Amino acid sequence: MNIKISAVTDVGIERTNNEDAVIVCSDIDKQNWSLKNDASYQTLGKYGCLMVVADGMGGANAGEIASSIAINTVKGCFSKDRICKIELTEAAIYEQLTLAVKESNNAIMEHVVTDPDSIGLGTTIVITWVVAGNAYIAWCGDSRCYCYNQENGLNQLTKDHSYVQELIDKGEITPKQAFNHPDSNIITKCLGDVDSITEPDITTYHIKDGDILLSCSDGLCGYCDDKSIEKVLLNNFNDLPLCKDNLLKLALSAGGQDNITIALCATLPQNQQTPTVTSSTKVK
DSSP states (O other): OEEEEEEEEEOOSSOSSOOEEEEEESOTTTTOBOOSOOSSOEEOOTTOEEEEEEEEEOGGGTHHHHHHHHHHHHHHHTSHHHHTTOOOSHHHHHHHHHHHHHHHHHHHHHHHHHOGGGTTOEEOEEEEEEETTEEEEEEESSOEEEEEETTTEEEEOSOOOBHHHHHHHTTSSOHHHHHTOTTTTOBSOOBTOTTSOOOOEEEEEEOOTTOEEEEEOHHHHTTSOHHHHHHHHHHHTTOHHHHHHHHHHHHHHTTOOSOEEEEEEEEEOTTOOSOOOOTTOOOO
């Protein structure tokens, strides 16, 4: 499999500080941690690639500290000396993702102990690990992972840990009603929550030819509906950096009321170096 990663985080229009954080590694074996766009697709290494998005909460209590602690702790969990000891079975991969989330949560808790003024900070997290033909996704909160494919469109792979999602599950509101619900900012699971034990949800997605994985904070998916996001992906899927830039523009044009973080991973078959452009690519 060949892959390309592109990512960005932006403060948005209304906020003065960025509580979001993002980190990506296009080759875990080579420890290639960088937000810089790769010039071309590269062969996915033995231990795959990683995208991590965290959306900090706490405002004056420094949510940006929580998100930064989370992604840097995850990075440590995927260091060469730790990752090379893992057997790439689904059980071992799930265990490693769970460990990364729990260590991140513990690191945030330890920070609160040393700085009591920071009580109340927290962060969502979504970790997307692409390895051995699958995407393994672990998350807490409402930062999301989607998959886009020309044939199947956009599909959400994660399920929000939020109050409005619980209302949807109970049949009290529809997903359309949830989009503009006044309580859409209430999260039911996050890192740094002193009142609960943090356990991530984890799912496995088998990658199909031409899939693009999108991880994002709710600065994108909370202000832009799935159809709008899908349209940008459809019109720009063959140019990943441009796709990322246009998704950011979409979120800013929707008001930019929150921090915005976007990470994209495009996948291609091993013998294919560029995406195939079909006649139906552009949509007005």
